[in-house]
Amino acid sequence: MKDDSNITLYEQSIEDGEPIELYAFTQNDISYLYTSNFEDVSITIPTTAGVRTETYFADYIERAEITPNTSGSSATNMEITVWKDHPVAKLFQGAPPEKTVVVKIYRLHAANVDKYDVVFYGKISQANFEESKCTLTAKLENWLEKELPNGTYRYSCSNSIFDQNCQLRKEDWQVKIFVDKVSELTIYSAQFTNFEDGYFVGGRFYYDNQVRMIESHKGEVITIRYPFLRNPYNDAIVTPGCSHLFSICAKRFKNTDNFTGFPYIKPTDSEKNPVGKGIYWVDSQVVNRDSKGFVGTIKL
Structure with missing residues (x-):
């Protein structure tokens, strides 16, 4: 010792x-x-x-x-x-x-x-x-x-949803659902229809102290990557996924201050590191960013 x-x-x-x-x-x-x-x-x-x-x-x-x-x-x-x-x-x-x-x-x-x-x-x-x-x-x-992280410029966000850099809280976004039916990797719940198709893609399905990634979501159906040890039934928890694109960060999560994709990175010191006039593409809308990193109100 x-x-x-x-x-x-x-x-x-x-x-x-x-x-x-x-x-x-x-x-x-x-x-x-x-x-x-x-x-x-x-x-x-x-x-x-x-x-x-x-x-x-x-x-x-x-x-x-x-x-x-x-x-x-x-x-x-x-x-x-x-x-x-x-x-x-x-x-x-x-x-x-x-x-x-x-x-x-x-x-x-x-x-x-x-x-x-x-x-x-x-x-x-x-x-x-x-x-x-x-x-x-x-x-x-x-x-x-260990593979050391490298800082790169890219249009997609480098954060993982709900991590310390993303700053979203899983507890605020998780959804409690009732499982209606399970068929191999396919899980049915009427509550999935309360969300747009694809909302849960890349998210997680939590059941019986286990977690599985969600591969697809359409209507009342999601598909998971691997089967559970025993089929889920009754209550379970699901969380949405993130595509790491600015449009999803803005429209779904309203979390653009923590988006790290280039050229949308907010400077730590806007006086010493002016970013110029970059642009945000949100569907058909373009929002200008001023030299101090201020984005302004995005109407979606």
Whole structure:
């Protein structure tokens, strides 16, 4: 354990050390929090807005030691074992999850749960099911292998809908629907007709702690990319998709201040970085932007 660890005192103590590990699995905007401790554990996590309390639920979960990757790369792997019907294991049953599942492991001691260290952070690369258990292989994040983001000029927005740069809140746009019928990848609901065709394309369908991308939407029908483990029924949640085009950002979401497509990027300092007179195409309308980045009212 490194010298500047928050829990060095307890790690080195023979009498006071009572190690506890917490496992935070995250997929997209859904978190699954568990601990190998015999009872639930709550800790406070610092955020930009202050702190938040997270409760980790006691369940069977154990891990092996971190081991080198046999493929010859510098990355390392670790195996985490859970019951086969564990919510995280279910994400890997059937079709592979569309969004990456990452895991962060906290280590702390019962004597002081306010002090903890992050001992592992990586993504789940595969899952193996055998009898009543599921073994998840987690790959340690290797910054040398990460693809670094590149800033490029393009007419489409580089944000992902509902991320911190987009700034839209999923809770404000999600729609609770009642599933009328399911046929393989096709899901029917009369409530889909309340929205224009294509409104949910690229969006997400949430059901039973699982999420699937929506491929198409027309009338009362949507099509998802992969099937659910069991067909959805009764209530579910859907969110709209975004084409990353300015017209959709303006008309559907009214979120053009956060649109990043060129030449619509709002300067951080309009005095030092005047953008000149760019134009916005919104269907047949053209709206001029002045030298300070002001767009004005767009009537749609």
